[in-house]
Amino acid sequence: MTALEQLGSEKYVLLTTFRRDGRAVATPLWVVPDGSGLAFWTMAGSGKLKRIRNSGRVTVAPCDMRGTPTGEAIEATARIGDHADRLRVGDGIKKKYGMVGRLTMLGSRLRRGVDGTVAVLVTG
Secondary structure (H helix, E strand, O other): OOOHHHHHOOOEEEEEEEEOOOEEEEEEOOOEEEOOEEEEEEEEOOHHHHHHHOOOEEEEEOOOOOEEEOOOOOEEEEEOOHHHHHHHHHHHHEEEEEHHHHHHHHHHHHHOOOHEEEEEEOOO
């Protein structure tokens, strides 16, 4: 099992994206395993999505719910998924995070509509 696959089983992962000037921006996220990597969903138009479009370079590390790292960061590459990816990742979040995950996904869909979120896939 790769380090990224192991991170997919963590409850929270600290995703760090990078601004054009190189400054790091870290965000704790829910993630799901996705093949040999991991995946998450985020709001369309979010800052992290803008930074990923600019440069797919990210680091990921296990963390607690407040974003305090609990392990080593791993360099990785992120890309924005398509509609099928979004459905697959959404189903994974509902399954992994149970009732809280289902309610969060429902609330997001009610607030932002079906196209209000996108999946992001992280690979080594």
